[in-house]
């Protein structure tokens with residue numbers, strides 16, 4: 412969907428006609444990604460496991476539920492990312508809107524944003540994310556590198572919000588879960604890393620709210636600029652709460668899945684089908700699923716031939732279990748690929 416379509420499809424434009432400045436600093440304009448220069452990682456102060464928040468330990472594909480925000484990228488890395496993300500090419504060609512979130516930029520990294528692309532492809536970055544998740548992870552696929560959620564307001568809107576907050580009778584007023592910017596949902600992909608690209612100094616709210624295993628709400632505070640959180644969002648209901656007191660909020664969401672082709676993969680496409688170039692999405696999804704299957708078949712074949720060579724009979728039960736598992740895997744893969752004519756743009760069924 413073009414930028415103009417999104418703007419005209421909402422009765423109250425959600426951002427001013429002036430897009431925020433990418434804050435270019437001349438020295439950084441042509442920087443390429445360098446982990447030594449652009450990563451500034453410190454471990455999260457707290458990591459919540461599935462068990463910590465009331466879910467069975469085997470709820471997801473690793474023990475991790477969610478982290479507190481932690482430093483990940485340097486200010487100069489954030490500035491480079493903003494330059495790329497807010498470029499004309501990206502804003503014109505990669506803007507999508509849905510009933511879950513009004514403005515998102517998707518599928519731009521490999522075309523228009525080499526710095527963003529390299530930042531997430533980096534072995535250093537992936538090692539950091541994997542070590543926190545407690546399982547070796549890889550990028551979901553290129554289309555999901557650096558998905559952007561955008562929220563822009565005018566300075567007047569920001570001031571009105573702050574005034575109404577400060578005149579409120581309660582000093583503890585915070586945005587509640589009836590004010591989400593992205594409604595309750597589960598992600599399509601096992602893990603997300605959500606990095607903040609905006610200055611949130613004056614921000615109120617903007618937390619990620621999670622529904623725990625006991626039905627309570629756990630709010631994870633929003634990361635500051637350059638910081639991130641990791642969430643196993645495929646398995647936990649969550650929503651992004653509205654942020655007040657800022658003119659813009661730009662979050663970058665990058666999705667991950669287990670690296671091993673033998674690992675359980677519960678990826679679905681529910682939340683992304685209506686906001687994706689389907690030709691690209693189905694190609695990238697089917698490609699990695701078929702590569703997983705290829706590797707699984709190769710290993711099973713090798714085991715079977717080795718056993719035969721060693722004079723052992725075929726392990727019937729094991730063979731049938733393997734085949735059943737792959738039938739189910741292929742079935743799930745097939746069902747996620749919904750024909751184009753049945754996909755309604757922007758309508759996410761959650």
Ligand SMILES: [Fe+2]
Pocket residue numbers: 596597598644649
């Ligand atoms: Fe999510």
